[in-house]
Amino acid sequence: xxxxxxxxxxxxxxxxxxxxxxxxxxxxxxxxxxxxxxxxxxxxxxxxxxxxxxxxxxxxxxxxxxxxxxxxxxxxxxxxxxxxxxxxxxxxxxxxxxxxxxxxxxxxxxxxxxxxxxxxxxxxxxxxxxxxxxxxxxxxxxxxxxxxxxxxxxxxxxxxxxxxxxxxxxxxxxxxxxxxxxxxxxxxxxxxxxxxxxxxxxxxxxxxxxxxxxxxxxxxxxxxxxxxxxxxxxxxxxxxxxxxxxxxxxxxxxx
Ligand SMILES: Nc1ncnc2c1ncn2[C@@H]1O[C@H](COP(=O)(O)OP(=O)(O)OP(=O)(O)O)[C@@H](O)[C@H]1O
Numbered sequence: 092x093x094x095x096x097x098x099x100x101x102x103x104x105x106x107x108x109x110x111x112x113x114x115x116x117x118x119x120x121x122x123x124x125x126x127x128x129x130x131x132x133x134x135x136x137x138x139x140x141x142x143x144x145x146x147x148x149x150x151x152x153x154x155x156x157x158x159x160x161x162x163x164x165x166x167x168x169x170x171x172x173x174x175x176x177x178x179x180x181x182x183x184x185x186x187x188x189x190x191x192x193x194x195x196x197x198x199x200x201x202x203x204x205x206x207x208x209x210x211x212x213x214x215x216x217x218x219x220x221x222x223x224x225x226x227x228x229x230x231x232x233x234x235x236x237x238x239x240x241x242x243x244x245x246x247x248x249x250x251x252x253x254x255x256x257x258x259x260x261x262x263x264x265x266x267x268x269x270x271x272x273x274x275x276x277x278x279x280x281x282x283x284x285x286x287x288x289x290x291x292x293x294x295x296x297x298x299x300x301x302x303x304x305x306x307x308x309x310x311x312x313x314x315x316x317x318x319x320x321x322x323x324x325x326x327x328x329x330x331x332x333x334x335x336x337x338x339x340x341x342x343x344x345x346x
Contacts, residue, residue, distance in 0.1 A: 092120060096141065096289065116308060122306060125292050125293070127300055127308070168257070188223065246280055253285075
């Protein structure tokens with residue numbers, strides 16, 4: 092089966108400084124994959140390269156076997172890759188419901204003639220309600236999104252990210268700034284909504300990473316020093332030396 096995401100020799104320089112220094116990685120369809128690494132390792136930059144926000148200095152990126160290296164973010168999005176951002180990215184004055192509808196319209200409105208031919212309003216509303224139910228916000232659907240609690244806003248953002256039905260979901264620090272119980276809730280939510288999809292996430296909370304990820308890639312100074320199952324990464328001497336150090340991978344927060 093073709094991998095959901097393939098990176099081949101991907102490099103990125105800002106001016107004379109090479110930040111991403113040759114990434115080769117294959118993420119199979121249906122895998123939950125976490126990218127971890129110290130601050131400044133290049134995780135966000137790699138995310139921006141995959142989603143098309145940054146152009147690549149060298150290398151190729153393929154989505155479901157099709158090269159997307161030179162495409163714009165919206166084109167990559169319409170080919171089935173959807174990402175969230177580190178900073179909550181919702182419309183605070185629109186209702187929770189409208190936020191999800193916007194996500195749906197953006198991803199599907201122009202692409203799929205079904206939405207134009209068949210009772211568009213009803214289909215959209217039904218799908219939005221379904222997503223709100225999935226993310227546990229159906230009862231709060233009429234509130235302005237800006238009044239939701241922080242964890243609810245992040246859940247809404249995940250709802251918007253999955254709204255268009257993308258097969259590859261990228262989440263950037265989905266539990267950042269959350270309490271322990273909020274984190275547990277969001278981990279369960281992510282597990283549920285990524286069922287049968289491919290997940291690529293950047294996350295600092297090692298508890299979340301080791302709980303959710305099927306495989307983990309460790310990025311240090313723009314290079315992947317290890318890729319493997321949580322057990323393999325936990326046992327890797329190179330990873331321990333370069334990154335995890337004394338942190339208990341099952342519990343700690345590492346930066
Ligand atoms: N647009 C840019 N122009 C110049 N340098 C940049 C740019 N974006 C990132 N960098 C540099 O690239 C390096 C990697 O940054 P990046 O944000 O990708 O790391 P990160 O692993 O996501 O870090 P963190 O865990 O703190 O979010 C940093 O040294 C940063 O200063």
